[in-house]
Amino acid sequence: MIITYKSLDFLHYSSYRVGNWKIGDDGSIWCDKSGEWQKIIPSKDKDGYHRTNIDGIRRYIHHLVLQAFHGPKPEGMECRHYPDRDVNNNRADNLLWGTHKQNVHDQIEMGTFSFPPIPPKKPKSLRMCKHSGCNTIITERRKL
Secondary structure, eight states, X not given: OOOOEEEOTTOOOSSOOOXXXXXXXXXXXXXXXXXXXXXXXXXXOTTSOEEEEETTEEEEHHHHHHHHHHOXXXXXXXXXXXSXXXXXXXXXXXXXXXXXXXXXXXXXXXXXXXXXXXXXXXXXXXXXXXXXXXXXXXXXXXXX
């Protein structure tokens, strides 16, 4: 298998020097430290996405691969891991720019979508009973 590498020269920051970085179409990331290329081992966030720091800025590997091999992020688009939804698969042929709707559809299709929790309903008004030694919560005020 032949791996294609591209430079990360497209990362332009006003106050940071990017240096010699390159990324492979297999999702590997490399840095030229003191004249020798070294493979960088990325860390994972709480959701399992691979990330690394480039000149003090945290970058997701799948975003770097997309930008290097598929061009800059189009307006209103986000990253799709497709057809393989595995967040560890950062190969260029498994990543696409797509809409949020497409991304959610992919998650539903693959069974990885989780609905946000529904918060419990709160009573309209709460007040504590004013009698000494009473720990009752009164939810409605009634006339006697």
